[in-house]
Amino acid sequence: xxxxxxxxxxxxxxxxxxxxxxxxxxxxxxxxxxxxxxxxxxxxxxxxxxxxxxxxxxxxxxxxxxxxxxxxxxxxxxxxxxxxxxxxxxxxxxxxxxxxxxxxxxxxxxxxxxxxxxxxxxxxxxxxxxxxxxxxxxxxxxxxxxxxxxxxxxxxxxxxxxxxxxxxxxxxxxxxxxxxxxxxxxxxxxxxxxxxxxxxxxxxxxxxxxxxxxxxxxxxxxxxxxxxxxxxxxxxxxxxxxxxxxxxxxxxxxxxxxxxxxxxxxxxxxxxxxxxxxxxxxxxxxxxxxxxxxxxxxxxxxxxxxxxxxxxxxxxxxxxxxxxxxxxxxxxxxxxxxxxxxxxxxxxxxxxxxxxxxxxxxxxxxxxxxxxxxxxxxxxxxxxxxxxxxxxxxxxxxxxxxxxxxxxxxxxxxxxxxxxxxxxxxxxxxxxxxxxxxxxxxxxxxxxxxxxxxxxxxxxxxxxxxxxxxxxxxxxxxxxxxxxxxx
Amino acid sequence: xxxxxxxxxxxxxxxxxxxxxxxxxxxxxxxxxxxxxxxxxxxxxxxxxxxxxxxxxxxxxxxxxxxxxxxxxxxxxxxxxxxxxxxxxxxxxxxxxxxxxxxxxxxxxxxxxxxxxxxxxxxxxxxxxxxxxxxxxxxxxxxxxxxxxxxxxxxxxxxxxxxxxxxxxxxxxxxxxxxxxxxxxxxxxxxxxxxxxxxxxxxxxxxxxxxxxxxxxxxxxxxxxxxxxxxxxxxxxxxxxxxxxxxxxxxxxxxxxxxxxxxxxxxxxxxxxxxxxxxxxxxxxxxxxxxxxxxxxxxxxxxxxxxxxxxxxxxxxxxxxxxxxxxxxx
Amino acid sequence: xxxxxxxxxxxxxxxxxxxxxxxxxxxxxxxxxxxxxxxxxxxxxxxxxxxxxxxxxxxxxxxxxxxxxxxxxxxxxxxxxxxxxxxxxxxxxxxxxxxxxxxxxxxxxxxxxxxxxxxxxxxxxxxxxxxxxxxxxxxxxxxxxxxxxxxxxxx
Ligand code: SF4
Ligand code: SF4
Ligand code: SF4
Ligand code: FES
Numbered sequence: 001x002x003x004x005x006x007x008x009x010x011x012x013x014x015x016x017x018x019x020x021x022x023x024x025x026x027x028x029x030x031x032x033x034x035x036x037x038x039x040x041x042x043x044x045x046x047x048x049x050x051x052x053x054x055x056x057x058x059x060x061x062x063x064x065x066x067x068x069x070x071x072x073x074x075x076x077x078x079x080x081x082x083x084x085x086x087x088x089x090x091x092x093x094x095x096x097x098x099x100x101x102x103x104x105x106x107x108x109x110x111x112x113x114x115x116x117x118x119x120x121x122x123x124x125x126x127x128x129x130x131x132x133x134x135x136x137x138x139x140x141x142x143x144x145x146x147x148x149x150x151x152x153x154x155x156x157x158x159x160x161x162x163x164x165x166x167x168x169x170x171x172x173x174x175x176x177x178x179x180x181x182x183x184x185x186x187x188x189x190x191x192x193x194x195x196x197x198x199x200x201x202x203x204x205x206x207x208x209x210x211x212x213x214x215x216x217x218x219x220x221x222x223x224x225x226x227x228x229x230x231x232x233x234x235x236x237x238x239x240x241x242x243x244x245x246x247x248x249x250x251x252x253x254x255x256x257x258x259x260x261x262x263x264x265x266x267x268x269x270x271x272x273x274x275x276x277x278x279x280x281x282x283x284x285x286x287x288x289x290x291x292x293x294x295x296x297x298x299x300x301x302x303x304x305x306x307x308x309x310x311x312x313x314x315x316x317x318x319x320x321x322x323x324x325x326x327x328x329x330x331x332x333x334x335x336x337x338x339x340x341x342x343x344x345x346x347x348x349x350x351x352x353x354x355x356x357x358x359x360x361x362x363x364x365x366x367x368x369x370x371x372x373x374x375x376x377x378x379x380x381x382x383x384x385x386x387x388x389x390x391x392x393x394x395x396x397x398x399x400x401x402x403x404x405x406x407x408x409x410x411x412x413x414x415x416x417x418x419x420x421x422x423x424x425x426x427x428x429x430x431x432x433x434x435x436x437x438x439x440x441x442x443x444x445x446x447x448x449x450x451x452x453x454x455x456x457x458x459x460x461x462x463x464x465x466x467x468x469x470x471x472x473x474x475x476x477x478x479x480x481x482x483x484x485x486x487x
Numbered sequence: 488x489x490x491x492x493x494x495x496x497x498x499x500x501x502x503x504x505x506x507x508x509x510x511x512x513x514x515x516x517x518x519x520x521x522x523x524x525x526x527x528x529x530x531x532x533x534x535x536x537x538x539x540x541x542x543x544x545x546x547x548x549x550x551x552x553x554x555x556x557x558x559x560x561x562x563x564x565x566x567x568x569x570x571x572x573x574x575x576x577x578x579x580x581x582x583x584x585x586x587x588x589x590x591x592x593x594x595x596x597x598x599x600x601x602x603x604x605x606x607x608x609x610x611x612x613x614x615x616x617x618x619x620x621x622x623x624x625x626x627x628x629x630x631x632x633x634x635x636x637x638x639x640x641x642x643x644x645x646x647x648x649x650x651x652x653x654x655x656x657x658x659x660x661x662x663x664x665x666x667x668x669x670x671x672x673x674x675x676x677x678x679x680x681x682x683x684x685x686x687x688x689x690x691x692x693x694x695x696x697x698x699x700x701x702x703x704x705x706x707x708x709x710x711x712x713x714x715x716x717x718x719x720x721x722x723x724x725x726x727x728x729x730x731x732x733x734x735x736x737x738x739x740x741x742x743x744x745x746x747x748x749x750x751x752x753x754x755x756x757x758x759x760x761x762x763x764x765x766x767x768x769x770x771x772x773x774x775x776x777x778x779x780x781x782x783x784x785x786x787x788x789x790x791x792x793x794x795x796x797x798x799x800x801x802x803x804x805x806x807x808x809x810x811x812x813x814x815x816x817x
Numbered sequence: 818x819x820x821x822x823x824x825x826x827x828x829x830x831x832x833x834x835x836x837x838x839x840x841x842x843x844x845x846x847x848x849x850x851x852x853x854x855x856x857x858x859x860x861x862x863x864x865x866x867x868x869x870x871x872x873x874x875x876x877x878x879x880x881x882x883x884x885x886x887x888x889x890x891x892x893x894x895x896x897x898x899x900x901x902x903x904x905x906x907x908x909x910x911x912x913x914x915x916x917x918x919x920x921x922x923x924x925x926x927x928x929x930x931x932x933x934x935x936x937x938x939x940x941x942x943x944x945x946x947x948x949x950x951x952x953x954x955x956x957x958x959x960x961x962x963x964x965x966x967x968x969x970x971x972x
Contacts, residue, residue, distance in 0.1 A: 019628075019630060021627035021628055029627050030625075030626075030627050032625065032630055034630065034632055035632075036560070036562055036632045036633045037502065037559065037560060037562075037633070038601075038602065038605060038619070038635065039502065039559065039590045039593065040590070040593045040596070040601035040602075040604070040605060041590075042604050042605055042608055043593065043596050043600060043601040043604040043605070044589075044590070044592040044593045044595060044596060044601070046604075047595070047792060047795065048592075048792055048795045049711065049791065049792055049795065049796070051711060051712060051713050052795065052796075052799075055751060056589050056592075056799075058504075058506075059504045059506070059588060059589045059590060059655070060504060061504050061505060061506075062503070062504040062505040062506015062507065062508070062509050062510075062656060063504075063505045063506070063509055065504070065506060076713075080713065106509075106512070110512070142516075145515045145516060145518075148512070148513070148515070149513075149515050152513060159746075160742060160743055160745070160746030160748050161742050161743065161746075162510075162513060162659070163506045163509055163510055163513070163656050164506060164655060164656070164753075166743050166746065166748040166751070167746050167747070167748050169712050169713050169748075170713040171713055174712070174717060174746060174747035174748045175719075175746055175747045175748075263610070264609060264610055267610055268610055268611070268612040269608075269610050269611045269612060269613075270612055271606055271611065271612070271613045271617045271618075272617070272619075273617050273618070273619055273620045273623045274619070274620065274623040274625060274630040274632065275619060275632065276619045276632060278605075278606070278611060280610075283612075287612065372713065372714060372716070373713055373714070394609070400791055401711065402791050402792065405609075407608045407609050407610060408608075409610060561962075564962055594954075595912070595913075598957075636957070636958055636962070637956075637957035637958065638954055638955075638957070638958070640958075645962075761867050761871075762866075762867045762870050762871075764870075764909070765865060765866040765867040765869075765870055765906075766867070768866050768902060768905055768906060768909065769865065769866060769902055771905070772898065772901040772902040772905050773898060773901070775901045777901075778887065778894075778897045778900075780900060780904070783900060783901050783904055784904050787904050787905050787908060790905070790908075792912075793905060793908050793909040793912060794909055794912045794913060797909065805870070806867070806870040806871055806873075806874040807870055807873065807874055807913055807952065807954070808874075808954040809954040810912065810913045810914040811913065811914025811915065811950075811952075812914050813914075813954075814953065814954040814955070814956050814957060815914075815956065816956060816957045
């Protein structure tokens with residue numbers, strides 16, 4: 001059997017490797033998406049002062065440290081049985097909305113954008129953010145840079161630092177914001193709303209109006225019928241910071257909603273011996289292997305799944321786009337993974353609108369941004385929606401607030417089983433009779449890039465890394481060829 | 488030099504979180520200067536060149552490589568050695584590459600315990616106690632994943648390093664300054680600092696950049712931040728909150744203390760400090776206001792996790808490097 | 818074990834009291850265990866915890882810190898600082914897997930040669946009982962992955 005390896009997979013955050021085995025006819029027999037690293041946060045966060053963990057777990061992922069900081073902050077609030085004041089929660093959510101704007105922008109333009117904007121089979125040298133800027137022009141490039149800059153400015157104003165924020169503590173924040181800062185934040189937010197609308201327009205022009213791309217989006221290659229989960233507010237609208245996790249089945253019916261304290265009833269993680277990453281699945285449905293359909297507990301947690309799992313968006317402009325999305329793609333749920341890129345832009349718009357909403361709340365500049373805990377620390381769980389999936393932090397402490405046990409179910413990990421399935425399916429559909437091309441390999445990569453996987457995150461379990469290789473093996477598993485993008 | 492005449496640039500992450508890369512992207516417009524002055528030949532987060540492309544390059548053909556992330560497994564080590572060979576200037580970029588950073592707190596536990604913990608958490612469904620195998624025989628063939636080393640190492644514990652750039656991550660204004668410098672060097676307008684220098688940081692301590700008021704105040708109790716009504720003007724250490732400013736290299740403009748949050752030490756040891764934790768411990772011990780051995784020991788109980796607090800970023804780069812149970816496999 | 822393990826102990830003394838105690842023990846031919854290599858500082862307050870870490874990292878099995886009795890330091894308050902650092906460091910070392918008995922704080926006046934000698938002998942026995950420390954973090958790292966001399970590696 002021949003084997004193809006893609007190593008490292010590129011334009012994602014973290015490390016990964018795909019091995020594809022071909023049978024005698026040169027068709028794909030199977031493929032494995034391996035994660036080569038593990039960092040061990042669950043072990044070395046034990047024995048620490050619990051208020052340190054939201055700072056330690058920042059270093060799980062420098063792409064979404066804000067998500068870890070927030071999930072951690074909510075977990076330590078719970079550990080100390082303290083409910084932060086409304087202003088504290090709003091400030092955290094404001095930081096978090098600005099972060100979503102920056103992060104979704106990075107993903108769309110720098111990571112996934114090249115495939116669409118430059119084209120999946122363009123020369124390697126151009127398939128990157130600089131290529132995108134060359135193609136769309138400096139003016140748009142400038143806007144992309146601006147969006148990221150504004151997002152990070154807000155993160156720094158509230159979180160103390162642009163990357164790895166440090167201000168959330170049990171009971172709230174170490175600081176608030178001034179009226180002057182608020183005004184600046186509001187202005188940047190209004191700009192971000194326009195930028196999000198502009199990005200949706202680009203998507204419309206470049207992808208939706210291009211029938212080749214649209215066929216690619218709607219085609220079977222990138223489709224899987226799985227469960228979908230996502231955090232929703234009390235009205236079942238998408239929320240990133242707080243609420244319950246809604247779970248819908250492949251037909252779109254809601255299986256239920258769970259709060260942080262119930263997560264172990266809903267989610268379990270399957271282990272395979274060939275990778276350092278675990279495969280979460282819905283416990284109520286069960287692990288049936290890497291298959292889709294209603295009987296398989298495989299689910300995803302991505303922008304696409306959040307749209308599928310909710311009843312709408314809590315802000316007006318995003319709601320309009322939400323409706324258009326399902327109308328164009330033939331109703332709920334949407335199973336085509338490439339539609340995730342569109343869903344991400346709708347979330348970008350929601351995050352920008354929410355940013356403005358929060359920045360204009362009269363209580364946002366209040367000095368009441370923390371509650372000093374008085375109770376003995378015990379155990380607590382925090383859940384937020386990270387850009388790449390539902391993020392769960394669970395800490396236990398002794399009575400001095402020293403952690404005794406830590407459990408983390410991290411954004412990208414949620415999607416690992418589905419990513420394995422998607423890359424497998426893309427490989428099967430695109431590699432026939434032993435013929436592979438560099439563009440085809442990139443299309444395999446597009447299958448996982450839709451999930452915006454972040455294996456920095458996922459490999460929280462030891463420090464390590466994740467780029468990608470495709471090895472082609474013969475029937476005996478001997479490598480015939482190791483491919484990179486220069487085939 | 489490449490065909491387009493520009494010197495080659497590479498950036499790589501080993502055991503890292505990716506924050507260093509994001510910090511580079513956060514130099515915003517300056518990234519265009521990088522594009523204008525360099526031929527970016529390898530940068531997995533942003534572009535599609537693969538390991539094989541690097542292997543095919545001539546030795547020493549990359550002018551500048553920014554290497555972030557620590558050395559946790561065989562693959563990290565392999566790429567570190569590969570990039571060393573291909574690069575003229577190798578920079579240990581960020582705390583992970585310089586001193587191990589927080590993930591090096593893993594050096595407090597034996598590796599099998601770390602793996603076991605990850606695969607036996609409360610939500611893990613693993614009745615047969617399966618653990619990842621570095622070589623696994625799947626029905627279609629053998630699958631390999633890199634072996635984890637028993638301890639996390641810094642980049643210069645594995646290969647020779649030309650410059651050290653601290654920070655978790657290095658602040659973007661510092662990155663921009665370093666890029667400017669390199670461009671000036673290319674244009675013959677400046678010279679590189681001596682090999683082995685720390686670049687992109689200041690010469691003194693975070694305390695020196697911090698605007699909080701310091702008295703000669705000493706304390707009777709160490710406090711946890713969640714229990715303190717933080718005074719926005721007074722030195723945090725004098726309020727009983729452990730702050731790493733006294734031992735930490737300047738360069739960030741005391742970002743965290745300005746946000747009412749203690750410095751946690753991400754810029755690593757200040758100039759001339761051999762062991763970061765020892766220096767910080769000395770500073771912290773000196774604010775204890777007691778001469779009575781029993782009282783001193785009582786006050787010290789307020790620091791329940793000294794290694795975690797004094798070596799948060801620096802354990803792999805410290806004199807002891809790892810706890811005995813972590814390295815003593817006998 | 819047929820051969821008795823001889824621990825390596827590094828002892829830091831101050832110039833004024835404790836070094837003189839050691840000196841007196843020597844001139845008075847008081848017998849004490851020969852395992853301790855003494856390093857004289859002007860004052861125990863000069864003792865940087867780095868020295869102790871370095872001693873352990875470079876192969877010491879035990880470290881002795883000695884100075885004048887509290888209140889008698891020639892630089893007034895310095896030995897109180899030593900005391901504060903000592904307790905904090907001992908706690909830290911315990912977390913690193915180094916038994917607290919491997920590090921000892923001993924106050925001795927210039928007249929206490931006998932006490933000094935007895936304490937050193939006691940301490941040596943204690944460390945002998947604990948066995949060798951042999952600090953070696955790279956122990957489990959395959960030879961080919963260790964640079965011959967970390968200062969000279971260049972891939
Ligand atoms: S130094 Fe900090 S930001 Fe850089 S990779 Fe390490 S943890 Fe991430
Ligand atoms: S100890 Fe911390 S708060 Fe105090 S001056 Fe130094 S950096 Fe500032
Ligand atoms: S204050 Fe300390 S922890 Fe914060 S950025 Fe500066 S060096 Fe890093
Ligand atoms: S002079 Fe002896 S301890 Fe200070």
